[in-house]
Amino acid sequence: MMLLLAACGSTSSLPSATVQDSLTTSVDNYQYLVGPGDNLNIFVWRNPELSGSFLVRPDGMISTSLVEDISVSGKTPTQVARDMEQVLGQFIRDPIVTVSVSGFVGPFSEQVRVIGAAANPQAVSYRQYMTLLDLMIQVGGLTDFASGNRAQLVRTVDGRQISYRVRLDDLIRDGDIRANVDVLPGDIVIIPEAWF
Template sequence: MKRLLIVVVVGLMGAGCSNGPNSTYEEFGTRVNTSGFGHKYAQPEYEDELVLGPGDTISVQIANNPDLDSIQAVQIEGSIQVAYLGPVKVAGLTPSKVRDKLQLLLTPYIRDVSIVVTPVQIISKKIYVYTTDEKGGLRGRAFPLQGDLTLIDLITEVGGFNELSDDCHVKVVRGDPRHPTVWNINVRDMIENGYTAGNVPMRPDDIVFMQPTFFARIAQTLYKVTQPIRVLSQSVSDTAQSVFFLQNGTLPRNGGVY
């Protein structure tokens, strides 16, 4: 057992995903995603104002025409219904660009048209948070990105760290097929000492991985290494109980049948 533990620890030092794919653009080329995270309505890196997507709700107010004001949900095909125009494609645009588009389209129908477009609810943009369980499996949740959210805000919203999570090495991944950005952030240092350089603002499609601690990795690896032994032991036990049942017509007492 001692020798096994040494092998596991050494393996952890050089393990990780060294045998897995790197998922780089060079590996996949143009067969898959070639821009941003991969969503149809991607968020430009330079754009501070969120682009709209299906499910988002906006308020459209037309000056001096209160009867034309409306609150619209962006439909699955990316459009909203606008008086005089019918369906208008708005997915992939920011609210200010939607305003400009509607003002241009409504000019033939309304003199000196002035429009205000305000986001009411944004649910199409999400952040993905992953942790590991005691067996080493990944557990993930998606959170809507609403308003000005930072890493500390997000970690607080998910309930902080559990006993398996390493609060000194939180991985933030901003995916891209060519140039992904990956940070390893010391959240404990931010909380205890106030060094908030790592409190990065969250952007749509960010992945936050609350990595396991060193000892959690050891426990998870030991579980995986010993799993075949447990399966074999259970199989032998089941076979022995079956033989006992065939010979005696009942299961042994420790099998739960009396």
């Protein structure tokens, strides 16, 4: 990992990440996708014996009463409800299903990852309108040895990975809110250590 961070050490040629109006459309239309580790609360109207709370397995499937191994990963809760209605329709007349999510994890494509010199590097579930400051609060900020102004945000755009320079020291240590930028599902923030 140190090799990866050292290779990313030169950020002078990277563009600065900004709050972009062009991202507003994709952020405004964001829909949560179910992923492994999510807890689904499934309610089948007038059928409490079919209702319950179900954990999405690592393979992206759940099993419920009358429904074995239905794929839910990568779908919205509404899509899962419609799929459940189709399957349950074989056993009961005109099922009405509602699905809600608790214990959000989401699929990997919906997570934002922080690696390197963060206090608690981890993958974080994306939330609508999430910013870099929200993300850094979630991971506990920077370590004492972080070189926050050399950090990078890596984003996949049209199948290509693009790296942007982010100024974490300015944002976190100096309180410069102008250094706060939007993050999107799938973003990766790489924080190198300072060279002493």
